[in-house]
Amino acid sequence: MTRYSAFALLKAGLTGQRGWDRAWRDPEPKPHYDVIVIGGGGHGLATAYYLAKVHSIRNVAVLEKGWIGGGNTGRNTTIVRSNYRLPALHSLFDFALGLWEGMSDELNYNVMFSPRGALFLGHSDADMTALAQRGDALCCDGIAAELLTAGQVHALVPLLDMSPDARFPIHGGLIQRRGGTARHDAVAWGYARAADGLGVDIIQNCEVTGITQSGGRVTGVETSRGNIGAGRVGICVAGNSGPVAGLAGIRLPIEAQTLQAFVTEAVKPMIDTVIMSQSLHCYISQSDKGGIVLGGDPDQFPSYAQRGLPPRIERAAAEAIALVPALSRLRMVRCWAGTTDMSFDGSPIISPLPVDGLYLNGGWCYGGFKATPGSGFVYAHLLATGAAHPLAAPFGLDRFAAGATIDEAGVGFMPQLR
Amino acid sequence: MMRIDCPHCGPRAQAEFGYERTLDSIVTIDMPADEAVARLYARTNPRGLDDELWRHGFGCRQWIVLRRNRVTHEIVGVTAFDPAIHL
Numbered sequence: 463m464t465r466y467s468a469f470a471l472l473k474a475g476l477t478g479q480r481g482w483d484r485a486w487r488d489p490e491p492k493p494h495y496d497v498i499v500i501g502g503g504g505h506g507l508a509t510a511y512y513l514a515k516v517h518s519i520r521n522v523a524v525l526e527k528g529w530i531g532g533g534n535t536g537r538n539t540t541i542v543r544s545n546y547r548l549p550a551l552h553s554l555f556d557f558a559l560g561l562w563e564g565m566s567d568e569l570n571y572n573v574m575f576s577p578r579g580a581l582f583l584g585h586s587d588a589d590m591t592a593l594a595q596r597g598d599a600l601c602c603d604g605i606a607a608e609l610l611t612a613g614q615v616h617a618l619v620p621l622l623d624m625s626p627d628a629r630f631p632i633h634g635g636l637i638q639r640r641g642g643t644a645r646h647d648a649v650a651w652g653y654a655r656a657a658d659g660l661g662v663d664i665i666q667n668c669e670v671t672g673i674t675q676s677g678g679r680v681t682g683v684e685t686s687r688g689n690i691g692a693g694r695v696g697i698c699v700a701g702n703s704g705p706v707a708g709l710a711g712i713r714l715p716i717e718a719q720t721l722q723a724f725v726t727e728a729v730k731p732m733i734d735t736v737i738m739s740q741s742l743h744c745y746i747s748q749s750d751k752g753g754i755v756l757g758g759d760p761d762q763f764p765s766y767a768q769r770g771l772p773p774r775i776e777r778a779a780a781e782a783i784a785l786v787p788a789l790s791r792l793r794m795v796r797c798w799a800g801t802t803d804m805s806f807d808g809s810p811i812i813s814p815l816p817v818d819g820l821y822l823n824g825g826w827c828y829g830g831f832k833a834t835p836g837s838g839f840v841y842a843h844l845l846a847t848g849a850a851h852p853l854a855a856p857f858g859l860d861r862f863a864a865g866a867t868i869d870e871a872g873v874g875f876m877p878q879l880r
Numbered sequence: 881m882m883r884i885d886c887p888h889c890g891p892r893a894q895a896e897f898g899y900e901r902t903l904d905s906i907v908t909i910d911m912p913a914d915e916a917v918a919r920l921y922a923r924t925n926p927r928g929l930d931d932e933l934w935r936h937g938f939g940c941r942q943w944i945v946l947r948r949n950r951v952t953h954e955i956v957g958v959t960a961f962d963p964a965i966h967l
Contacts, residue, residue, distance in 0.1 A: 704925025713922035718950070763899035763934075766927050766951045771881050773895050806921060862921040875920070878899055 463659045466570050485651060486658035491665050494691035495523045497845050498683055500670050500706060501699035502526025504535040504646075505823060505830065507653035507664070508838020509698055509845065511569075514660035516839070517846035522662045523692075524654075525685060527669035531650025533701055537800035538831040539723050539745050539757040541736050543580040543641030545607055547596045550856040550868050551809060556605050557853055558836025559640060565835060571652030573644050574750060580641025580736045581610075581618065583785070584633045589741055593636040600638075610635040619735055621788045629784040630742065643736060643747055649834055673710040673820065680710070680819040696821045696845045701766075701801035703811075703824035710817050714825070715806040715862050717877045721760040721828045722770035722799045724778055726792040728752030737785065744781040746789075754789060756782050760802055760828060762878035770799040802828045804877035807867035812841055812850070813859040821845055822859065827877075882953055887960040888940040896938040903931035903945060903966060927951055933961065 464470055464483050474482060497513055499506045502524045513519045524530075542562050544555035566572050584590040590609075597607040615635040616624045624632055654664050665687070672684030673695065682691035699706050703716050728751050737746040745757035758778035761771050775797055783790045805811055805825030810833070812823050823841040826833065836853070843851035850858065861867055862875075873879045882894035902923060907916045924930070932946045943961035948954070 702927070704923065705927050708924065708926075713924055715921035715923065717923055717925050764902075764925065764930070764932070764950050765953065767953055771894065773881070863917045876901065 463655070485655040486664050489663045489665065491523060491668065491685070491687055491690050492663065494682070495663070496521040496692070497694045497696065498522070498690060498692040499524045499696045499698055499845075500683065501697065502530035502650075502654070502664060502666065503533050503698070503700065504531065504649045504653065504834040505700065505837045505841070506698035507650055507657055508835055509696060509823070509841045510662045510664075511653045511657040511660070512839045512842035513846055514657060514662055517842060519846055520661035522657075523690065524657070524662060524664045525668045525670055525683070525690075526664070526666045527686075529666050530654050530664065531647055534800040534802065534830060535650045535834075536647055537723065537798055538646060539747065539755050540643045540646045540749075540831065541580065541641070541738070541745060541747065542575065542644055542832040543638050543736070544605060544832070545580065545582070545596065545600055545636070545638040545641065546870055547599050548868055548870050549599070549603060551870055552600055552603060552605055554836055554840070554853045554857075555833055556603075557839070558833045561835035561839065562644065563640070565649075565652070569652040569656045571648060571655060573648040573652050575642065575644040576750070577640050577642040578734055578736060579618070579637050579639045580738065581615070582636045583615065583737065583739045584635055585630045585739065585741050586633060590633050593634070597636050606639065608637050608639070610637055619733060619737060621732060621786050622737075623785060623787050630739070630781075641736060643749070645750075646831060653838070670706065670709070673817075675710065675817055678818055680817050694819045694821065694845055696823065696841060698823045698841065700803040700824045700826050700830055703803050703822065707815065707822060710815065710820055712815055712817070714811070714822070714859070716811070716825050717764045717804050718766050718801050719760040719762065719804045719877065720765040720767055720770050720799045721802045722758065722774050722778070722797055724756040724775065724794050724797045725749070725753040726756075726789070727795050729754070729792065732788065733786070739781070739785065742781045744778065744785065746782055746786060753795070754782075754792060760804070766801050768799050768801055770797065802826075803830075806862060806875045806877055807869045808871055809868035810837070810857050811859050812837070812844060812854040812857045814844070814848070815859065882955060884934070884946065884955060885958050886936050886939060887944060887958055888942050889936065892936070892939055896936060897934050898937045900933040900935055900943075903933055906933065906967060908967060929956065
């Protein structure tokens with residue numbers, strides 16, 4: 463594998479940039495692996511990478527039914543931050559953020575991580591109280607968060623509608639300056655290339671159709687490319703956790719819902735911060751290509767359609783325009799949708815399942831992208847050792863029956879309430 | 881956008897309705913704890929047909945039961961919720 467560098471680029475330039483190796487192999491599945499990871503999204507590929515890198519388990523396959531990074535990894539709004547209120551969540555996400563900060567070097571792949579600041583807007587006194595509480599919770603655990611006045615928010619994002627008669631008045635904000643965006647496809651490709659370099663087999667167009675068991679223990683998987691044996695199997699298929707766990711006869715506290723995202727035509731740089739309103743559930747950022755990327759609420763009913771309904775498009779546009787009126791003249795050029803794995807308390811499930819050797823990493827709701835490296839790291843720990851990484855310990859499947867749910871929004875246990 | 885044929889009001893836009901839960905996850909007040917936990921948290925979440933409890937919140941406010949395909953959004957049947965049948 464050629465190491466990517468300025469020198470390698472220069473050298474390849476002498477021969478017209480031809481002769482680059484493929485970034486990862488396209489191997490036939492072997493009859494048996496120590497660990498099989500089902501799902502070639504960012505989380506699954508990161509899991510395989512850390513299995514090989516940290517735990518030296520290299521007889522690993524990642525099975526992907528389509529192409530890697532073609533699910534939610536390639537459909538999100540690319541926002542990375544760790545400013546969650548609850549300690550279990552911000553500890554896990556901040557660990558992930560630390561990995562994001564070194565990811566391009568670690569993988570020798572430019573994931574274009576851009577820590578441009580993640581700004582939450584406050585629209586009322588109640589919002590500001592909630593933001594101050596969140597900021598205090600973060601600072602108590604050593605995660606920097608700054609409460610901003612309306613004037614400071616205006617200075618940061620001059621295009622916001624700060625007028626007194628604004629539809630959503632802005633009273634201030636909370637910023638995590640280490641937050642930002644990353645190139646989502648590059649995350650999948652970077653982890654795939656690095657994992658492949660350590661000997662992991664990445665097998666695309668390989669759909670898992672069955673999970674084989676013997677005496678209460680997992681023995682492998684049936685796939686569209688034949689049966690493959692495995693010592694341990696890790697499900698990592700957010701969006702489809704229910705159907706895949708269902709292959710082993712397991713039911714999960716997860717429902718699939720559709721979440722849409724939108725992008726406008728590309729314009730010159732106009733918003734250099736990630737703007738979020740938790741009250742509105744509106745997300746605005748500008749991609750490096752220039753498009754304004756918008757996100758909103760899920761369609762709040764179960765769906766695998768990977769296409770959304772028009773009212774959400776209208777709402778996301780209306781909210782974005784109310785916040786940043788200058789967006790009103792832009793044309794929306796694309797809208798798309800992913801299938802989110804909505805857990806019942808809004809937090810992920812990283813856990814052994816009731817079949818020995820079978821594990822689950824899912825239920826990330828609409829917040830999984832930012833966790834990608836941390837999720838892979840702690841899941842690799844679980845798959846390698848059979849024991850939960852300390853950061854993942856609160857996220858067991860048994861927390862629901864025990865009543866130890868991790869409900870960031872504090873709204874109750876139904877997925878459509880997130 | 882789905883159009884839901886409310887058994888009380890006739891066809892209306894999906895935006896008037898709210899999804900509540902699957903029909904097999906309704907918990908009654910006298911249910912043993914184990915069964916209640918299983919009903920609340922163990923979902924089949926199928927890629928296909930399921931029976932769902934919805935509410936016509938911006939209409940007649942009645943509970944209705946949809947049999948709906950979660951991949952195609954096709955609505956196969958809508959009936960009024962009837963405790964004698966559905967509980």
